[in-house]
Amino acid sequence: MNTVGGILVALIGIVVATIMDGNSFGALIGPSSLVLVMVGTIGVSVAGARMADVKRVPKGLVVSVSGKEPDIGNTVDELMRFTEVARKEGVLALEPLLEELDDTFLRAGLQQIVDGADADAVRATLEIEMQALDERHQPVIAFFKTLGGYAPTMGMIGTVVGLINMLGNLTDPAQLGIGMSVALLTTLYGVIFANLVFLPIAAKLSRLHALEVAQHEVAMDGVLAVQAGASPRALVERLESYLSPAERIGHQERSRRTSGIREAA
Secondary structure (H helix, E strand, O other), X not given: OHHHXXXXXXXXXXXXXXXXXXXXXXXXXXXXXXXXXXXXXXXXXXXXXXXHHHOOHHHHHXXXXXXXOOOHHHHHHHHHHHHHHHHHHOHHHHHHHHHHOOOHHHHHHHHHHHOOOXXXXXXXXXXXXXXXXXXXXXXXXXXXXXXXXXXXXXXXXXXXXXXXHHHOOOOOHHHHHHHHXXXXXXXXXXXXXXXXXXXXXXXXXXXXXXXXXXXXXXXXXXXXXXXOOOOHHHHHXXXXXXXXXXXXXXXXXXXXXXXXXXXXX
């Protein structure tokens, strides 16, 4: 929810600054300007995108608001557990445990091992999975960036239209100030939506995508280590190199922690 919170803080800052300057908040409200910017921006963005990608945009919006960051530490824990089983009971003993995995990418890699695929085949399969993930996510991220690029432009178009209408009716000088205010409001909306909504959402989705790719890289490295017969300690030391120093707790602590979780279950 930090995405929504950040946007609200920025909007509150604009409103408070407006009131502190002695201006009325009502001056920032213009339904026609809002419609022009929003409808125009969405329209031109959709015009340049595939419908298959546009249909994924609502889900991307939900993910940007409520999506959880991938837990790479949990991936290391899972791989350590599977390594322990493989070392003690053999690779085939992993198959009954795969149904417990929620991580479909990790499950696919371990299933390849159980099925007897060699390291090159496992790596190739997982790399294809990662490429498919990138091809699903990047168009949605690009769509929000496109929205952020077109919104200020649509705001400028609205301003020009407003100025044309204002200059076409100079018989009432008292209305010039009002007309200028309405005309400039569309530029304000375009800048606000671009920099307070669309681009922050794109940045959040980009970060979540990068974290998911990093998690997949850890999973792929770990799967290949399991196949190579690495010891649990060696595997943890290798995979923790992907983590920040503060997140590296070592094999002994991970083993103690996961043992406690299994006993509680």
